[in-house]
Amino acid sequence: MTKTAWVFPGQGSQAIGMGVDLLDIPEAKAQFERADQILGWSVAEICQSADDKVSHTLYTQPCLYVVESILADLLKSKGHRPDFVAGHSLGEYTALYIANVFSFEDGLRLIKRRAELMDSASDGMMAALLGFDRTQLETAIDQTPDVVLANDNNSGQVVISGTPVAVESILNQVKSKRAVRLNVSGAFHSPLMAEAAAQFKLVLDAVEFNTAQMPVLSNVDPLPSTDAAILKDRLNRQMTGAVRWREISLQLPLEGVDRVVEVGPGKVLTGIIKRTCPDLVLENVSSVAEFPQ
Structure with missing residues (x-):
């Protein structure tokens, strides 16, 4: 039986116009509106901004989380379901949401604060x-x-x-x-982010984590887990810890995964995984037009 992993890209995969095709779908439009209320600005407007506002860290992270979450929710509504999930850096938040570890709204509030802290990091x-x-x-x-x-x-x-x-x-x-x-504001995923990570922990500690509905492979520890406390601890360490994506890629076949679907804009992760695990079936869902039948 085929086992499938859904993977979610991080910062660097954003593109002007991403998610625009989702606005014609009522449930997706409603999710955009919920996001706008939390953020205080329009995700759709930022994604369509001709001056590439979507590539500004403050906007990139929430926009990617929202678009990826909507795409994944629509896939689930059509009867698709992953056996494992993982995300690259901020993509791990989408993975945790899709595993029902926290709500869409709680995930977005975390991402909003994460983006603010990382955007204000000036050293590195x-x-x-x-x-x-x-x-x-x-x-x-x-x-x-x-x-x-x-x-x-x-x-x-x-x-x-x-x-x-x-x-x-x-x-x-x-x-x-x-x-x-790289054109970034700080030394992300390094000990230089310790102060920002300490501030972020105050927000993270306030969010309740649930047992994951499918195993999550985390950036700082590629071994799959569904344990809420473990997943929260791993996320807490993510801002200063390394993104161990090569090890995540190698772990997938060991778990019996033979198909990987990258959910979100671009094809960065499938390109990265292909070099490590050329035998995996790799697919992309970055728009409604790419939804599997």
Whole structure:
């Protein structure tokens, strides 16, 4: 029997116009309206803004969460259901919502505060490396203070995070086919986010987590769990912890998963997973037109 995992992308997958086709569906429109009341601004207007407001962290995270949640809810309403869920960075919040760990509204309030804190983080820098010697990279990180491996996406694609001096030092030491300095406000998924994480914990602690209806593979721990306390603890550690996506990808086949559906804009995660697990069936649902029959 085929086992399916739904995965939800994070920041970087947003695109102008995402989710616009959902506005013609009554239940989706109602969900947009609920989101607008919580946020105090229109998700649909931001997603359609020609000046790319949707790529501003403050807006990106709530918009992605809302669009992904609506797409997944519509899939569920048509009788589709995942056996496992996972999300990349902020996508983990959508995964937890779809597993009924918390309500759509509670998830959006968490994302709203998360986006505010991450947008206001001014210290730090992140850079993506593609095509590199992993041993050389890991050795350089071990020997360089104030920099960590923030996103381990697959064997040939990672993101490092830390102080500007430390990140630049790694880029100078490690040869790669391509190095990209990311346009972000801080050193996300690193110890430099400790202050923001401490503030966020106050909000997170107030939200009740329920037992997940299907196992969730978390960024900081790729082993699947349905335990509410474990899932909350993992989410609490996410802002300062690494996104261990390569390990999540490797875990899926071990759990018997043979089909992965990326729910949300773009095809970033299926592209990343393909390199690690080429035998998995990979599908995308980024719009109504892509809904399986």
